[in-house]
Amino acid sequence: MTALGFDFGTTNTVLAAKAGDTTRSLSFTSNAEVTESLRTCLSFMKDKDLGGLALKVEAGAAAISSFIENPGECRFLQSIKTFAASPLFQSTIVHARRHSFEDLLEIFTRRMMAYSGEGWPSDVTRIVAGRPVRFAGMNADAELAMERYRTALARFGFPDVQFVMEPVAAAFYFAQNLAQDTNVLVADFGGGTTDYSIIRFEKIAGKVKAQPIAHGGVGIAGDMFDFRIIDNVVSPQIGKGGYFRNFGKRLEIPSNYYANFGRWNQLSIFKTLRDFQDLKSLVRQAEDPDQLELFVDLIEHDEGYPLYQAISKTKFALSSQEEAEFHFEPLGRSGDRVVKRSDFETWIAPDIALMEKALDETLAEANMPESEVGAVFLTGGTSFVPAVRNLFSRRFGVERIQGGGELLSIAHGLALIGERDDIVDWVS
Known part of the structure; x- marks a missing residue:
């Protein structure tokens, strides 16, 4: 079994996977940086070389660079997570195309896969996503947020998607050393x-x-x-x-x-x-x-x-x-x-x-x-x-x-929990 810990944050996102007796962070290489923590943002640019309605999409620092260099042409989205639990948010228009939260999460995840290259685990059987104790926003609906997560991640064919509270994952990471x-x-x-x-x-x-x-x-x-x-x-x-x-x-x-x-x-x-x-x-x-x-x-x-x-x-x-x-x-x-x-x-x-x-x-x-x-x-x-x-x-x-x-503790704690046989005792 290979479990992927997915700490999808408001500001930054970290992924971790089991590596022997420990865990490793996935590294992301874009045209702007090499990092283990990817800024949670997206940029969309029309690109005539791609043809038709195709858009050039970047994430993290590459998205920020695209936005700064093309302020009038680039559509920039950040803090995507804050929309997850909002019943009022149904979609946003990006260059005349409607995108739901699930679409945005899928696009962001695909950029992470591309940036990680050969470092992306090829045999992921379970993805464990962190969730906050309370989702952001007025009248936040946690069940709606997690259903949106499931829908987006199901598009990658992950056999098993689980959710663990972010502080619980961090606690598990630290608890390995409790005497x-x-x-x-x-x-x-x-x-x-x-x-x-x-x-x-x-x-x-x-x-x-x-x-x-x-x-x-x-x-x-x-x-x-x-x-x-x-x-x-x-x-x-x-x-x-x-x-x-x-x-x-x-x-x-x-x-x-x-x-x-x-x-x-x-x-x-x-x-x-x-x-x-x-x-x-x-x-x-x-x-x-x-x-x-x-x-x-x-x-x-x-x-x-x-x-x-x-x-x-x-x-x-x-x-x-x-x-x-x-x-x-x-x-x-x-x-x-x-x-x-x-x-x-x-x-x-x-x-x-x-x-x-x-x-x-x-x-x-x-x-x-x-x-x-x-x-x-x-x-x-x-x-x-x-x-x-x-x-x-x-x-x-x-x-x-x-x-x-x-x-990095949340992502690594999620990956460690994902490897356990008693994962049902940890999910929320």
Whole structure:
């Protein structure tokens, strides 16, 4: 049996398969990068060399490059996972062709297969897909999401498709090294959600057994932290909080213009909307027109993705430093600033509070005091943020926090579970 662990994430996707007594990550080679973690996004371009209605499709960094190089011609989709559980989402039009969620997941998976080349296992008999504790979106329908997953993956002929909660998979990956039976808290920090699971792990006759006790979470994670930096470091430099005059009245520049920074690709979409034309008309009326001119230039030159790269670099540096340089040349003199970790932690404090509230609710559901949690596993890129780690250190003590493989643990845990005879005890 060869099982494929499929961690289809909001921001990044990782695949893992069994390799001897351990697991390996699949490597993806596109025209833009070689990586074990593929950005979850797609680009669609008309290509006359393909003929007819055929489209040139890329994923990951190659899709981002295509979008940046062809902003007016390329259709770009990211955060595809957020549509999975939405009954309201039926399809989207891509270059005059309708695509359902199942179509998009199939297309993305086919690009992964192509990018992995000979590294794709030829004898996959089971695919184990991760699922969040709570799918993103209002009125999210988990059963609908998993049915859409099944439909898309069935098109590849996989004999067996199973689902395991993402924090459970991460816990299983870490639990291989547990020395004794214990209650484990897993905190999985993705791009859009933070998921908690409390699981009882025991070794019986040499095999790991697990009993899920409680699950919880909140729709806040790394993407929101990025937005907090932009909202406090960048937006004030391009007009947020400023004023303009209209018929003798002094009015504040609408803050909704700056909400587009919540997703970097929204800036390119923004320039096609009426709101952008309204923004440009405010330049002549603004008290500080140079700031709004700078905002307009960022949008017209499609600087959204480079901006997010600069923000991510700063956030990453703040994980190990008390202060970090933010540098973004398109902002001119406003694009050089030292960001202090203390300021960053102030900006994200309301988000950390909501994460802690969800943690309290999960412990209450488990009817478990903190003292009975034997180990805490933190997974996902946001787990490196000191304010996040400090929350768990304060609640559980540094000695109970374990890590390693934070970015790959879910996919590898899924692959390991997929090889087990008792997989029915793990699926959800």
